[in-house]
Amino acid sequence: MNYDFDGPSFVIASVAALISLAAWWENRRSRKAAEQSRDAAETSAGAAQQSAAASEVSAKAAARLTDIEADRRRDEREQYHRDLAPSHPGEIVTGLMTSEVTQQFGLFGSISVGRDYRVQVIGIAGNTCTPITGVPPVLRANTLYQFHIEQWPDEKTTPTVKEIEFRFWPPAPVDEVEAWTCPCGRLATQADNPAGHWAFRAVVKSPPPPPFAFYS
Numbered sequence: 001m002n003y004d005f006d007g008p009s010f011v012i013a014s015v016a017a018l019i020s021l022a023a024w025w026e027n028r029r030s031r032k033a034a035e036q037s038r039d040a041a042e043t044s045a046g047a048a049q050q051s052a053a054a055s056e057v058s059a060k061a062a063a064r065l066t067d068i069e070a071d072r073r074r075d076e077r078e079q080y081h082r083d084l085a086p087s088h089p090g091e092i093v094t095g096l097m098t099s100e101v102t103q104q105f106g107l108f109g110s111i112s113v114g115r116d117y118r119v120q121v122i123g124i125a126g127n128t129c130t131p132i133t134g135v136p137p138v139l140r141a142n143t144l145y146q147f148h149i150e151q152w153p154d155e156k157t158t159p160t161v162k163e164i165e166f167r168f169w170p171p172a173p174v175d176e177v178e179a180w181t182c183p184c185g186r187l188a189t190q191a192d193n194p195a196g197h198w199a200f201r202a203v204v205k206s207p208p209p210p211p212f213a214f215y216s
């Protein structure tokens with residue numbers, strides 16, 4: 001058998017082949033690594049997107065909960081405001097009498113409230129508003145206060161003051177009653193909120209006719 005080859009050339013060729021094989025292998029390995037790394041990057045980007053979406057959902061849920069809580073607190077404060085309001089008398093029942101204090105004869109009304117309030121009372125006759133004097137600045141709970149509405153000459157039959165407006169506030173620190181306030185957030189002092197923390201109007205009824213009629 002004749003092995004006719006050039007020894008050193010064969011070795012060089014084989015080494016070259018080995019080098020080329022190694023290069024191919026390395027190339028393949030690094031391509032695969034690049035693919036894996038790209039896949040990993042895609043997976044990680046996907047996870048980041050999911051995580052961002054989840055964060056957005058949870059932020060929206062948190063904002064919604066905050067809104068619900070704010071609504072609940074507002075409703076609660078409004079409920080306190082309604083619960084602390086003086087009850088509306090419906091209408092002002094009147095009577096003709098002479099004041100024991102001023103000896104003044106005229107039309108009187110009365111009011112009683114369930115807790116202590118600072119108060120202002122105003123008589124409404126058309127476009128005219130007249131403060132009703134003779135009512136103390138603070139009404140104490142469950143006490144009947146009578147107040148003079150207007151003078152009542154003999155010939156008068158119906159009140160000129162058609163409505164009474166009551167403006168109420170929680171007691172001021174200077175008032176000598178137990179302090180309390182309304183947590184609703186509206187301005188609570190007479191100076192800050194002159195229209196009244198609570199206000200309502202009540203119709204003034206005509207006084208009952210005199211019990212006796214004299215004919216001549």
Ligand SMILES: [Zn+2]
Pocket residue numbers: 080081182183184185186197
């Ligand atoms: Zn209030």
